Amino acid sequence: MMYRWHAGYVAWLLNRITGILITLYLVLHIWVVHHLAHGPREYKQVMDFLGSKVFMFFELGLIGVVLYHMMNGIRIVLADFAGVVKPQKTVFWAAMGLGVILYLLCAWELAGLFLGLTRAPAHAALTRAL
Amino acid sequence: MNGTGAANMRDRGVGSGGLLAWFFQRLTGIVLVPILLVHLLTMHRYHEHGLAWEDVTRLMANPYWKVLEITFLVLALYHALNGLYGVIQDYVKHPAWRLAIFSACALAGLTLLAFGLVTVFSIQNPDLIGAAGAVAR
Numbered sequence: 001m002m003y004r005w006h007a008g009y010v011a012w013l014l015n016r017i018t019g020i021l022i023t024l025y026l027v028l029h030i031w032v033v034h035h036l037a038h039g040p041r042e043y044k045q046v047m048d049f050l051g052s053k054v055f056m057f058f059e060l061g062l063i064g065v066v067l068y069h070m071m072n073g074i075r076i077v078l079a080d081f082a083g084v085v086k087p088q089k090t091v092f093w094a095a096m097g098l099g100v101i102l103y104l105l106c107a108w109e110l111a112g113l114f115l116g117l118t119r120a121p122a123h124a125a126l127t128r129a130l
Numbered sequence: 131m132n133g134t135g136a137a138n139m140r141d142r143g144v145g146s147g148g149l150l151a152w153f154f155q156r157l158t159g160i161v162l163v164p165i166l167l168v169h170l171l172t173m174h175r176y177h178e179h180g181l182a183w184e185d186v187t188r189l190m191a192n193p194y195w196k197v198l199e200i201t202f203l204v205l206a207l208y209h210a211l212n213g214l215y216g217v218i219q220d221y222v223k224h225p226a227w228r229l230a231i232f233s234a235c236a237l238a239g240l241t242l243l244a245f246g247l248v249t250v251f252s253i254q255n256p257d258l259i260g261a262a263g264a265v266a267r
Contacts, residue, residue, distance in 0.1 A: 023210040037252040
């Protein structure tokens with residue numbers, strides 16, 4: 001299934017790869033959130049584990065993957081449903097630009113939390129209570 | 131048109147059932163965008179709410195949120211597994227294998243949905259049930 005590398009091909013290929021990665025994450029996520037139903041102690045254990053520094057990189061990666069898939073998906077929907085076919089390359093790069101902006105916003109928030117630059121008062125109170 | 135024993139295009143792994151899948155993949159994708167954004171802005175804003183158990187469960191106990199989460203689950207699982215099956219279709223042409231893999235995807239989806247529903251439904255609203263019915267600690 002080899003084909004010449006060009007923007008459309010790479011976009012399609014990345015969409016597949018990100019789709020598969022997100023699917024795997026979804027399964028994991030459903031399992032993790034399931035702990036919510038087991039009460040605050042179990043939940044706090046899981047969340048503390050996931051709040052450790054190494055997971056920041058995974059979360060940053062996840063955000064990038066999801067945003068790519070979303071932006072490329074919007075391009076596809078515009079092409080398939082709204083007939084925006086001829087300017088597709090421009091639309092793709094515009095979507096990627098928007099994706100980068102959103103990514104920076106999310107990464108900013110995430111870094112703020114993980115690096116302890118922002119307070120999480122409610123969480124701290126609950127941690128003390130438990 | 132004669133192939134090697136294939137009587138029609140279906141036998142060669144080219145079916146006609148792709149239209150709905152193609153359409154719903156895009157439809158679910160479109161609907162998932164706002165749902166995901168709402169999900170991230172509420173559940174994942176931990177530096178404001180601290181992602182404390184209490185905050186998340188307060189949200190989850192609300193039946194309107196439950197409906198939203200269930201919708202999210204159903205659409206996301208459909209989109210994911212339909213997408214996965216689409217990828218598989220590019221590599222697996224034999225109709226019997228396709229059916230087997232399709233069934234596996236459907237089963238996985240329903241199982242994951244059931245698992246997620248258990249989580250969503252197990253978070254109860256103490257105001258409706260009364261003091262004794264608070265979520266088990």
